[in-house]
Amino acid sequence: MNDIQYTVERLWAGQLGNSFIVLSFVSAFLAFIAFYLSSKNSGYLKLARFAFNLHGFAVVGIAGTLFYMLFNHFFEYQYVWQHSNTEMDMKYILSCFWEGQEGSFLLWTFWNVVLGLLLKFQLKNGDWEVPVMTIFSLVQVFLASMLLGVYLFDYKVGTNPFLLLKEHAEYSHLPFVLAAKYESTARGLNPLLMNYWMTIHPPTLFLGFSSTLIPFAFAIGALWNKKYNDWQRIALPWTYFAILILGVGILMGGAWAYEALSFGGFWAWDPVENSSLVPWLVIVAAGHTMIINKNKGGSLFTTHFLSIGSFLLVLYSTFLTRSGVLGTSSVHAFTDLGMTGQLVIYVLAFIFITVALLINDKLFKVSYIVISFLLLFFGMLYGYKKIILMIWLGSSGIITFISYYLYFPKEKDEEELFSREFWMFLGALVFLLSGLIITYFTSIPVINKLFNTEFAPPKVQVYNTWMMPFAILVMILIAVSQFLKYKKTDPKKFLKRISYTFILALLFGTVCTVPLYFLTNSETKGIGTWDLISYSLLFITGLFAVLANLDYFLTVLKGKVSKSGAAIAHIGFALVLIGALVSTSKKVTLAKNISDKKLSSLGKDFDDRESILLTQGDTLPMGPYRVVYKGKKRIGINVFFTVDYLKLNKDNKPEYDFTLTPQIQDNPRMGQAAEPDTKHYLDRDIYTHITAADLNIDTLRKKDAFGSAKNYIGHVGDTIFSSNALVIIDSLRSNLSKAQYEKNDSLLEVTAILRCVNTQGQSFFARPKFIIQNNVIIPKDDTVNELGLKFAFWKINPDEGTIEITMSEKLANNKDFIVMKAFVFPYINVLWLGCIIMAIGTGIAIRERIRIFKVQS
């Protein structure tokens, strides 16, 4: 370790930060122990509360210190150096904070502290304070350890954000570090993240992740105290809070991807996206079984299972996206920071706790715990980790279900077929199953690691096909469930009630979908009739869901907004799916390559002619538009390509419509990244991005200069290709007859007649000369000014009968070009509108649940 203290180093900041880190870890641990002990002796409660408050203070301290360092450019610290620099816009400084893994863990820890303090206040002196806060503190112990950055034997525990550059293993030996040139070398924020969505998407998403901890903590507490029935009423508003925040966070990510990444859409089924979607699906299911439980009782095991599952899936997704296990299957997972083992242990630890608490029999429980630890030590000492892991996971799963049958309170009577709880429960299961299928697809890289297989991750189309039946099913359930009453409904009345909206949706939906899917060609490749039928079904059932919920809102609830959270949220969710369906399935590829080479012979997968070549100044037809590539300009690391769109007016003359400037970011970290530009209309978006372009801006390029000459060897009649013409060696003419040539060596002059044919079929002639005077070769070049071609005739090979000619082209001949993709996403605004409606509906539901909760207690 280097102990020299440079004057630029502000070591106090790191020392302060590290003290907070140690304090946060120790106080979380203390809080956990003290809360746990106060379940037996309430004397410890004061200490426990104090420790948790202290933990909160420490976490705020860590965040504050790190933020202060970022804001004041303490570049001697690796985290600051790596994630910020002095050139960047300070409004993105918050994004620097959570760009790295350490910062995003810190963000997560911070939200847990906020929620923990709120819950502690809400539950004070109640039955649930001790169990819930024990779980909260335990999670905080794990999260705080992620920032420790210490070595326990040979295992690295956590990654420390307060490491000096010169202490960092990867950078300490580099010359600029040795020379203490920190500021000028600072890496800075990834420019792709300099987007306003990136300042609000991560905190929202992490608040969502944090809030899944609340139902988890209650459910674990319930298993612990064997009080299965009491917690749902307290946890319900929090669960819907989690649904709202996590849902909004995911959709913000989609909005960012649509705006700043060139996936060609808002959702790409990337593992990183999936792993935040799955916990949402599961917590939505949990929220619904909690409502069943509150209104009618029952669904106990499912509620516990889903509440716990959602948080475990958050942990699992953290493992997926941060361990590097995804490798090539994700475009944008975190890089591995060497915390894989730690992340696996955390996931397994919480599964272990859940299963151990489920077991109600002392001997059974003790043997499960002992065997688990034995397996852990055996695995660490002797290997066979994969097999042991699989055996343990499998038996833990079996034990879960055995415990359910042995120890869990169960319903005596069966649900009625025509009851709300039955269909709601079914809906929860559909959500769970779709979540499990997505998890399975996303986990294929993990499966490969476990079983040594080589399966490739599935494509977008696979996800879409598999999710379609679930979406249709969910739409039907959303439409009908609210018209059913709890316990028992008269089937005749119910069927009559929903038949109106169903017939309306069927009629309107059919009228829309038949021309949409069956009379016009859908462009997306590989679409079969079954896909089209499922699209239509989703459209019709989605419409059914919207209309039925509207009907329920207007006629049953009489338009009373405060009671209509569910109906409004359901309308929003249905609109999201309809918008996603229509904008994706009817996506129109505007840019088509206008070349006559046929690729479709290679199979339907290869028929994706989705790009257009635009040469500067040329006007090309593209869909209903004429497009002109005007030129490019560079601002910082971004190169903007200006493309004008013209539309034919009434007189069939092109008229300026709008301009789009898609860009390519010459990103120093990730290479060149295309950023789309989109023209928004109310009913459609025109979305474009560049796929290939030359980023060099050659301002010095002289119009009249010629490029380097290229040599060509040919016979008379051969053809040379220039960028703008065919050059045919027409004939050779000599000033001398053969006889003269043989006896006279003073002057020989041979002229090559070159016929240059341009793309319009016009011919131009060039006559370069080959002159030998007194055995010295003096070539005389010739230029075709119309084509910008210069030729020199400099060699004759009499033995082969060939001549050699060099050709050079005017630089101005090679016009700048771009290759662009352009799509129309029709009715994509329905999707965004649906998002907003769903968020508002969920918000109303939360308010109503809080009101009910207050009335009850």
Next chain:
Amino acid sequence: MKKLHVIGIVIIAIAIGVIFISLKNTSTYADFSEAIANPEKEYHVVGKLDKTQPQLYDPKINADQFMFSLIDNKGISKQVVLHKSRPQDFEKSEQIVLIGKMEGNDFHANDILMKCPSKYNDGKPPMK
């Protein structure tokens, strides 16, 4: 038997069905020799750019066609026809994954994933 038990069994059946059907249809990571042996099956071929072979991209002829050669992990080099425009920064890629199948002597790929040098590349977007 309760209705919910029937549903539970149906769900387990669907889940197992998904696993089997998807494993049957999913393409696998492979090298060229495997792709040559099964020309009708789609593979993910992992390898490196063969820098000794020429690359051909002429957007004027076809903006969606790029030809280059890839050395797979067993060291076999094959000409690849990628039916996409030439990826920006192509030269800098460390590792390439191609998705496609053999067609005659060429490997025809309809998608490409590139891994770029990661030395200073830690700054991927946080959750996206």
